[in-house]
Amino acid sequence: MGPGAEFRTASGSAFRHDCGLCALRDWCWPRNLDQPQLQRLHAVIRQIGPLPSHHHVFRANDRFTALHAVRGGCIKTYTTDLGGHEYVHGFHLPGELLGFDAAYPDRHRYNAISLGECSLCTIPYRDIDRLSRDLPGLQTRILALMSRDFSRQQVCTEGVDATQRLAIFLFDVEARLQRRFDGAHEFELPMTREDIANYLRFSPETMSRVISKLQRAAIISANRRRIRLLDVARLGMIAQGLKPQRVCSQN
Amino acid sequence: MGPGAEFRTASGSAFRHDCGLCALRDWCWPRNLDQPQLQRLHAVIRQIGPLPSHHHVFRANDRFTALHAVRGGCIKTYTTDLGGHEYVHGFHLPGELLGFDAAYPDRHRYNAISLGECSLCTIPYRDIDRLSRDLPGLQTRILALMSRDFSRQQVCTEGVDATQRLAIFLFDVEARLQRRFDGAHEFELPMTREDIANYLRFSPETMSRVISKLQRAAIISANRRRIRLLDVARLGMIAQGLKPQRVCSQN
DNA sequence: CGTTAGTTTGACGGCACTCAAAAGTTGTGG
DNA sequence: CCACAACTTTTGAGTGCCGTCAAACTAACG
Numbered sequence: 333m334g335p336g337a338e339f340r341t342a343s344g345s346a347f348r349h350d351c352g353l354c355a356l357r358d359w360c361w362p363r364n365l366d367q368p369q370l371q372r373l374h375a376v377i378r379q380i381g382p383l384p385s386h387h388h389v390f391r392a393n394d395r396f397t398a399l400h401a402v403r404g405g406c407i408k409t410y411t412t413d414l415g416g417h418e419y420v421h422g423f424h425l426p427g428e429l430l431g432f433d434a435a436y437p438d439r440h441r442y443n444a445i446s447l448g449e450c451s452l453c454t455i456p457y458r459d460i461d462r463l464s465r466d467l468p469g470l471q472t473r474i475l476a477l478m479s480r481d482f483s484r485q486q487v488c489t490e491g492v493d494a495t496q497r498l499a500i501f502l503f504d505v506e507a508r509l510q511r512r513f514d515g516a517h518e519f520e521l522p523m524t525r526e527d528i529a530n531y532l533r534f535s536p537e538t539m540s541r542v543i544s545k546l547q548r549a550a551i552i553s554a555n556r557r558r559i560r561l562l563d564v565a566r567l568g569m570i571a572q573g574l575k576p577q578r579v580c581s582q583n
Numbered sequence: 584m585g586p587g588a589e590f591r592t593a594s595g596s597a598f599r600h601d602c603g604l605c606a607l608r609d610w611c612w613p614r615n616l617d618q619p620q621l622q623r624l625h626a627v628i629r630q631i632g633p634l635p636s637h638h639h640v641f642r643a644n645d646r647f648t649a650l651h652a653v654r655g656g657c658i659k660t661y662t663t664d665l666g667g668h669e670y671v672h673g674f675h676l677p678g679e680l681l682g683f684d685a686a687y688p689d690r691h692r693y694n695a696i697s698l699g700e701c702s703l704c705t706i707p708y709r710d711i712d713r714l715s716r717d718l719p720g721l722q723t724r725i726l727a728l729m730s731r732d733f734s735r736q737q738v739c740t741e742g743v744d745a746t747q748r749l750a751i752f753l754f755d756v757e758a759r760l761q762r763r764f765d766g767a768h769e770f771e772l773p774m775t776r777e778d779i780a781n782y783l784r785f786s787p788e789t790m791s792r793v794i795s796k797l798q799r800a801a802i803i804s805a806n807r808r809r810i811r812l813l814d815v816a817r818l819g820m821i822a823q824g825l826k827p828q829r830v831c832s833q834n
Numbered sequence: 835c836g837t838t839a840g841t842t843t844g845a846c847g848g849c850a851c852t853c854a855a856a857a858g859t860t861g862t863g864g
Numbered sequence: 865c866c867a868c869a870a871c872t873t874t875t876g877a878g879t880g881c882c883g884t885c886a887a888a889c890t891a892a893c894g
Contacts, residue, residue, distance in 0.1 A: 413824055419741065435730030461723055471722055472712055475729070479686030482733045489740055489784065490670065492851095493881070524840065533740065535883055540842055556841095556891080573664055743883090744849070776873070789850055791874055807859080807873095 350374060351453075359427030360401050360453070361477075364469045372467065376459045379403070381451030389430065389444040389452065396434035398454045399474075402426050405450030406522035409433070409442040410530070420531035422485035423447075423523060425508045429477050447522050484508070488532050492573065494542050497532045499571035502552070502559065517561035524557075602628065602704075610678030611652050611704070612728075615720045623718065627710045630654070632702030640681065640695040640703065647685035649705045650725075653677050656701030657773035660684070660693040661781070671782035673736035674698075674774060676759045680728050698773050735759070739783050743824065745793050748783045750822035753803070753810065768812035775808075 351357060352370045365373060381403065383389070389400060392411060400407075407424040421442050424430045430452075434440040455463070464471040487504045491497035509519045521528070529539040546552045551563045551570075561567055602608055602625045616624060632654070634640070640651060643662060651658075658675040672693050675681045681703075685691040706714070715722040738755045742748035760770045772779070780790040797803045802814045802821075812818055 415824055417743075421737075432726075432730050433734065436727035436734075437731070441734060461719060464722055465716065465719055468712060468716055471715060474726070475683075476687035478726070478729060479683050480688070483684065483687075483692060486672075486737075492668075492784075526840070533743075536841075537843085537884085538882055541882090544842075573666055775871095786851055787873075788852085788875085791872095792850090795874075 351377065354403070356401075356403065356427040361455075361470065361473060363473055365467060369467050369469070373463070373470070376455060376463060378454045378456070379451070380454055381405075381449075383446045383450045383452070385446055385448050387446045387450070389446065390434075390440050391443045392440055394434070394440045396431070396438050396440065396457055398431060398456050399460065400430040400455075401453045402428055402430060403451040403453050406447045407444050407450060407452075408447050408523060408527060409444045411442055418530045419533075420527055422481075423505075423527075423531065424481075425505075425522070428481050428484075428508075429474075432478050432481070447527070491571070494532070494534050494538050495545070496570055496573055497534075498528075498539070498542050498546075499567050501528065501532060502561065502567065503571055506559075506561065517564060519559055521557040521559060605654070607652075607654065607678040612706075612721065612724060614724055616718060620718050620720070624714070624721070627706060627714060629705045629707070630702070631705055632656075632700075634697045634701045634703070636697055636699050638697045638701070640697065641685075641691050642694045643691055645685070645691045647682070647689050647691065647708055649682060649707050650711065651681040651706075652704045653679050653681060654702040654704050657698040658695050658701060658703075659698050659774060659778060660695045662693055669781045670784075671778055673732075674756075674778075674782065675732075676756075676773070679732050679735075679759075680725075683729050683732070698778070742822075745783070745785050745789050746796070747821055747824055748785075749779075749790070749793050749797075750818050752779065752783060753812065753818065754822055757810075757812065768815060770810055772808040772810055 350370075351361070351374045352367065354360065357363065361373060361377075378398075380400075383405075389407060390397075402424050404426055407430055409421040409424065409430070410418050411421065412418050421433075424444075430444060431440075433442050460474075464474065484504065487500055488497060491500050505521065506517065506519055523531075525539050525543070526536045529536045532539070543552075543554050546567075547554060549563075549566075551561075551566050553560045553562055602612070602621050605611065608614065612624060612628075629649075631651075634656075640658060641648075653675050655677055658681055660672040660675065660681070661669050662672065663669050672684075675695075681695060682691075684693050711725075715725065735755065738751055739748060742751050756772065757768065757770055774782075776790050776794070777787045780787045783790075794803075794805050797818075798805060800814075800817075802812075802817050804811045804813055
């Protein structure tokens, strides 16, 4: 029953994917831990993956068993309503945490599914208490990460219209991905446009129309999931709600 | 400079507002702490208030100095954009926490202001680390409260139209207030309708129209801030997106 | 090469926003 | 206690963004 049990690699074995050597160590749990502390952390972390695409890490109403950090790929958290419509709660990128939604009241509120291949680093829940007592820095770190990730998941609520929300979203994703693809304002989205639409709370058709409009205005270029921000200044204006009228005129 | 310094009551003095005797003790920090632990917690907590209405607890970009628990009243967190429009991030009711938005990156992202008279219980940030090391239960408790409060602040993103969002909001607020006003589905909103509109992301006019519609349909009655849920079943249908067509026909 | 999922484009209608004004409520000072 | 001012709420008219329905197109996969 354990999600992805068959993909689990040995947790205590050697130093494969050692936290101290991980490229994400400054974004993830280990930050501010010294070498002995890193080893203790490493001893309880279970490294999971690679998970295949569209594999559920947990489902809504599952018990709270662990906290996860994304090592590679992208995890989507979502719910569906009675009409079958999907609400995407957030996208979790490398270095970001997953599973807080069950810290209270002990049941997950969302489904979590991998978009493309994913790898995770997991701390079993029963170890968190004990570990954070021994590693004082971890406690504060988890608090900070939780705060950071929650604030990032509220991007969709800012912005009054579809164009502004998408502009904010693009800047947000770029900032979160840039430590991996650091070309000049160019990056690859890990999710479909339908996922984005469900996250930003509008229809796939509207999503497509907004993308087309921004392309016609030469503000971005989009080829499949490949996005390039051509005119960061104007996109920034849109994100701040100061729509440059030229943008919409060509509508 | 400290917000509300002039309203601060002595923190270590006697047992005024003792955590162990507080009506909110099971909803707030003390939960699961024994008597000696409660006293240690009580020793660092500063009790603030009563604050007058429209008093800022902190402002956006302030340093992270403390976590607050609402003891009485209601705190609104919000930001304003360049156009002067206000975005309400959340309402914090008795037993709920405040200040997590600055856990990372050490600056508050929102303004926090009292709606009506308010009382707070505050833990200075520098004490949290030390305290949670000594009181193991507190660490887990803060995590749980943080998770609980964050999930509550996302009510506004659920629901596709204004009527559904308001229905969800009313159920949410009722659930959070019911331990104080436990009359049959009747309660007093601590915030103005404009605040609610800014929270649910629509205009005050739309807010008023939706209220009027629900009153004409005899689903709720609203007199100023006094709300009574007359037809919980139909309101529940609306909240779930299964709009009973009778509701809207009288439009 | 056929199928499927994802994306784009068009037509149409409705919900919500804006602008505007009036009515009701609260708070203040005379 | 009353009058006035400031704020909140309500209601109306007109407009526009976005949702729905529908169909064509593209890319990906077996």
